[in-house]
Amino acid sequence: MRKQAPYYRQTWAAINLDAIHHNVSSYYQFLKKEREIMAVVKADGYGHGAIQVAEEALAAGATWLGVALLEEAIELRQAGIKAPILLMGYLANEYFSIAQSYDVSITITDIESFIDIEKYISAEHSALRFHLKIDTGMGRLGLWEEEQLDTFISLYKKYTQRSHPNLMWEGIFTHFATADERDQSFLERQISKFNEYVARLQQEKITVPYIHLSNSAGIFRTEALQYANLVRLGISMYGLYPSANVREELPFQLQEAFTLHTKLSLVKKVDSHVGISYGLTYRTKKEEWIGTLPIGYADGWDRNLSNASYVLIQGKRFPIVGRICMDQLMVRLDQEYSRDTPVTLIGKQGDQEIKIDDIANTLNTINYEIPCKLAKRVPRMYYKESQNEKQ
Numbered sequence: 047m048r049k050q051a052p053y054y055r056q057t058w059a060a061i062n063l064d065a066i067h068h069n070v071s072s073y074y075q076f077l078k079k080e081r082e083i084m085a086v087v088k089a090d091g092y093g094h095g096a097i098q099v100a101e102e103a104l105a106a107g108a109t110w111l112g113v114a115l116l117e118e119a120i121e122l123r124q125a126g127i128k129a130p131i132l133l134m135g136y137l138a139n140e141y142f143s144i145a146q147s148y149d150v151s152i153t154i155t156d157i158e159s160f161i162d163i164e165k166y167i168s169a170e171h172s173a174l175r176f177h178l179k180i181d182t183g184m185g186r187l188g189l190w191e192e193e194q195l196d197t198f199i200s201l202y203k204k205y206t207q208r209s210h211p212n213l214m215w216e217g218i219f220t221h222f223a224t225a226d227e228r229d230q231s232f233l234e235r236q237i238s239k240f241n242e243y244v245a246r247l248q249q250e251k252i253t254v255p256y257i258h259l260s261n262s263a264g265i266f267r268t269e270a271l272q273y274a275n276l277v278r279l280g281i282s283m284y285g286l287y288p289s290a291n292v293r294e295e296l297p298f299q300l301q302e303a304f305t306l307h308t309k310l311s312l313v314k315k316v317d318s319h320v321g322i323s324y325g326l327t328y329r330t331k332k333e334e335w336i337g338t339l340p341i342g343y344a345d346g347w348d349r350n351l352s353n354a355s356y357v358l359i360q361g362k363r364f365p366i367v368g369r370i371c372m373d374q375l376m377v378r379l380d381q382e383y384s385r386d387t388p389v390t391l392i393g394k395q396g397d398q399e400i401k402i403d404d405i406a407n408t409l410n411t412i413n414y415e416i417p418c419k420l421a422k423r424v425p426r427m428y429y430k431e432s433q434n435e436k437q
């Protein structure tokens with residue numbers, strides 16, 4: 047396991063790599079090896095740490111990695127990761143040769159980026175590998191009219207008829223907009239639209255090695271599709287469900303990998319009617335024990351959790367009181383606790399638990415956003431339950 051940089055603060059996220067392993071290998075078994083898994087590790091592995099998650103996912107059966115930015119792909123390569131990487135987002139043509147030099151597959155998101163692609167391909171590196179994105183209803187990136195595929199195919203044929211195009215059509219894919227919802231009618235429309243693109247390729251006798259559609263929510267809804275041979279697994283690899291429906295329908299359980307911890311930095315007894323923090327939005331109702339924690343909104347602990355959320359100390363739940371500051375926040379305690387007593391902001395203590403979903407619900411957002419927004423200055427610690435050690 048990789049060594050951590052030294053750190054001095056008492057706030058950290060602990061990432062359970064066994065949970066990542068469990069989640070990926072559960073999908074691997076579910077897919078019966080008929081489809082490969084792309085572990086989606088964009089946005090620094092949804093805030094969990096891209097390199098560590100990528101290594102664990104690959105050890106658990108994933109064969110591909112998915113990122114949004116070329117910078118993210120380069121970080122993985124510089125860490126020595128050799129697995130195929132797909133850059134799923136837009137990349138300006140002028141950087142295509144850099145993707146080639148790092149052996150990163152790119153996504154072609156429109157005809158325009160393909161028209162004069164030859165100008166941007168370097169002859170010095172191995173072929174520029176690309177996946178063509180089809181917009182079947184997400185409204186984001188990709189070809190959105192079938193006629194565009196005809197134009198695309200004729201351009202592709204023109205390039206490949208030349209002697210050394212140094213270009214490889216490696217995949218075609220789409221992305222679902224509503225796979226996590228119970229009503230699957232729009233999902234089915236997206237699939238049938240995509241089917242038409244795939245059929246068109248078959249008519250033209252163009253074989254691309256990878257055809258993929260599914261995100262976490264779509265995986266078990268697209269089993270019947272014979273041609274799909276890769277899935278893009280994001281949120282569920284981290285142990286989070288894309289929606290309550292998916293939680294009910296998924297035939298196996300996921301394990302949440304991410305927990306968040308800190309320690310009390312000060313505990314004091316405060317008189318009745320004393321205001322706490324900026325704006326004095328909380329006032330003690332009687333003599334109260336108030337604890338200060340070294341975590342704030344600059345760490346990504348959203349200011350909207352002020353007077354609205356909880357922490358766990360010695361298996362008990364205590365409210366955040368007053369406004370969350372940039373680096374600190376205050377909690378109301380039931381008694382005196384010593385300085386440095388451990389505090390859990392996400393995770394379990396005894397029979398109490400604060401889940402990422404609880405925080406997301408309080409903030410009226412989705413679970414994806416919570417670990418993603420946890421700032422870089424919160425160190426990530428990695429452990430394996432099987433090794434029973436924190437490194």
Ligand SMILES: Cc1ncc(COP(=O)(O)O)c(C=O)c1O
Pocket residue numbers: 086134221260261262263278279280281282288
């Ligand atoms: C193109 C693409 N594929 C796959 C994923 C993974 O989705 P999820 O995290 O819902 O599994 C994402 C994430 O947003 C994505 O943008």
